[in-house]
Amino acid sequence: MTNKEKITKIRELAKEKNAVILAHNYQLPEIYDIADFIGDSLELSRKAANTNADVIVFCGVHFMAETAAILSPSKTVLLPDLEAGCSLADSITADQLKMWKSEHPDAVVVMYVNTSADVKALADYCCTSSNAINIVESIPADKEILFGPDMFLGAYVSKRTNRKMHIWPGECHVHAQFRNDHLVNLQKKHPNAELILHPECGCISQCLYMMSDGQLSNAKILSTSGMIAEVKSSESDEFIIGTEIGIIERMKREEPNKKYIPLKEDAICKYMKKINLDNVLLALQNMQHEISIPEDIRKQALLSIERMITIK
Ligand code: SF4
Incomplete structure (x- = not known):
């Protein structure tokens, strides 16, 4: 099948299954060609939550599909390749965060949006780089803060807010x-x-x-x-x-x-590039790979995401 034929087939299937196809900005050009919306992860999840689609095909990475599933529990969220992960999100696990919290039981936990649903569920706040400073400033000055997983963002926020924080040593490989x-x-x-x-x-x-x-x-x-x-x-x-x-x-x-x-010609996210026309086609044909979050985790993670959305 040529790319043109695959694109036609994907769009037909999307219509038949009432699916919306979301593409992150870092996706391949051919994925742009099949997308209903192109944008950043939060923008896309909000879009998805506001459509009447029954199915969301998330052409991005795993934590983004999870965020869409957290915000749209009644829709089926598909990630075309389960290998589409994120080195930053992988840099902290729920067990590691639990251990860190146990060492600082009174601390407020602020986690970047690039984290798994399990980690979000343990956080008090999610943040983006745009609102991380405002979120930290909204936390009473006498409170300890655990910030993660991006150590560079943490160092920057700490400097701008003049606030000492415990910072997790994670980073994105790109x-x-x-x-x-x-x-x-x-x-x-x-x-x-x-x-x-x-x-x-x-x-x-x-x-x-x-x-x-x-x-x-x-x-x-x-x-x-x-x-x-x-x-x-x-x-x-x-x-x-x-x-x-x-x-x-x-x-x-x-x-x-x-x-x-x-800025750097080889600044390429290998995880983002896992998604291609073939696996999107398979995702729609076989309704794979469904991303679902246990309801207790989803509800907890939703709270930290909602707090993130409230603070601009
Ligand atoms: S570019 Fe970095 S932070 Fe973004 S999805 Fe890829 S690994 Fe994760």
Whole structure:
């Protein structure tokens, strides 16, 4: 079957099964071609919760499909490849968090959205990079805080809020590769380029930390949608893109006449790239692989996600 035929078949099946296909910004171009919505994980989960679809095919990674399942318990959530994980989410398990909590029984637990449902269920708050500072600032000053799993985001938030926190030593294998010299060298090479850095998906937290140290100039921290909006509205015609390079495809589609320079050309998430037309087709044909969360875990995890959504 050609890609064109697969795409036609997938769209037919999606219609027949009343399925919505969600694609994270880091997905392959052919997955963009079959998607009903493209965006970041939270944006997509909210979209899914508000559709009348019976089935959600999540073209992203496991914790994202879980978040969709937490927010949409009456829908069937499918992840086309169970190997689509996340190194950041894997850096802390529920057992590890339980142990950490037992060492700090009075602490408030703030966990990044890139975590498993089991970990979210043990947290007081989930956060994104955009609202992590506000969440930490909302916690009474005399409370201990356990923050995880991204150590760079934790260090940045601690610095910005002037708050001592216990920080879990986790990282994303893609974004941990970004280093100061990449940024400095690229800025020298492209002095007129606007530097845009992505605050979500474990993304760019290391760069955020460098910015707080004054090591970077002419940089903006934007969510995925913010990055897309920025390249469309900015007067700049050249951008250095500080995140997984998959998003550049979307930028080229939405604003083709501008130039996009990846901060690091090999910033590729191997987990995101597990999803392809073949496994999406199989997912719809066989209704596989269903992501379901035990109800007690779902309810607990929902609380921490709802707190995250409430604090902007
Ligand atoms: S880019 Fe990093 S944080 Fe995002 S899904 Fe991949 S491994 Fe996880």
